[in-house]
Amino acid sequence: MKRLLGYLLSPVYLLVFGLLLVVFHPIQIVCRLVGGYPLRKKSVDILNFLLIYSLVILGTRIRFRGFEQLPQGRPFIIVSNHQNTLDIPPIVWGFRKHHPKFVSKKELGKGIPSISYNLRHGGSALIDRKNGRQSIVEITKLGKHIEKEQYCASIFPEGTRSKTGLVKSFQPAGIASLLRAAPSAWVVPFVIDGNSRLMQKGYFPLAFGTRLTYTVLEPIDPSGRDVKELTLEIENKIKAHLNQA
Template sequence: MIIFSYLLSAIYWIYFGVLLAIFHVIQVICNALGGYQLRKKAVDLLNYLLLYGLGIVGARIRFTGFQDLPQNCPLIIVSNHQSTFDIPPIVWGFRKHHPKFVSKKELGKGIPSISYNLRHGGSALIDRKNGRQSMMEIAKLGRHIEKEKYSASIFPEGTRSKTGTVGKFQHPGIAALIKTAPSAMIVPLVIDGNSRLTKRGSYPLQIGTKLSFNALAAINPKGRDIKELTAEIEEKIREKLEQ
């Protein structure tokens, strides 16, 4: 089994790299010819292919709760963070809501397709060593989703959990988004399985992993104490993960 794991993982990573290279060019062309809307279609397709391409290593993928997402208002997607594989399901699952990300600034350069999308798609690139810059970028993102009725994805643990155990959620980023996107609803998102997929690291990937992405009932943050609300979201996600 371990031999197949190495073999199939190699095939997936080649597939992954080729997609990033091809769609980087496609994004540039789409951006030049049709601007944001055309480029977004390319980004959606790329993330669909990255996600469902995990079928190469036997991954089984399940989305739940997405049919009940609020409409015609901004969304703040608050989720646990297990691996870099968390991004494609958020892009694909929330594609009708134009998800943007709060991401470390290092990802804004050097990675085909991904860096280009972060820079040109309206995401917040933050310097985790510079709190003021981080809050300004997040506030800018909040104003953007408020104006366009888009969504913003934030991982309040601050970094991914390699074991899948949920870390403590930090509230300042959520607070900044709520302040600058006052009509937004919060959608807790439970990510399960990505830590098992990468339990040996990026290579080899675990064969036959069940991956689930569960959007919980939306929460109206108006009038809520942000620290208490953040702790409540963390607890809801822990409960779904049986932690």
């Protein structure tokens, strides 16, 4: 029955998903022109709330945990596992009070309604993964931005999505660049659990009745820490939370 419901309801969700991106693209533009960054950000928050909670169409159960632990009065870096494109809405919505910015490949900065516009105008770092120098420059700019504004930055140190949900090795370079540019930042391990099961077969059919859990683990003060050791510690904590240790 769940398989049949997945086939029947996936087109409904995907239609809603696409319509939300198309409708909110001009809304973002108007909000930016009329009210600048604050009003545009509110439109982005609403969009991502709708993107994630419209998954109830597929009988999805959604839970956010541990957000009361987030550092206050300082910037921080969200270090997360990466399962698919649906990892973004829970970060935007869950961390909305802290103005999350992303380290993203530059290809996503064009051609996708709402998403590309937000990446280009929301303060995120669009990196060329074939150009190490450009990547460091952009990530450093992002680090300085969150340090100044006391915002947060989100990075997926696996570098690419894990379609199976098994956590790949974390690379420390991006985290190191952010920490150098934002010396007062703490590190927040963030666990995405369930998105890979939801999209086990790709965009069609999406799985019916999936449980999605988004968990903030205990924040870490990186002062005096070796970044490679810190990155490995975060990787292991996320794996342990997902029972992959």
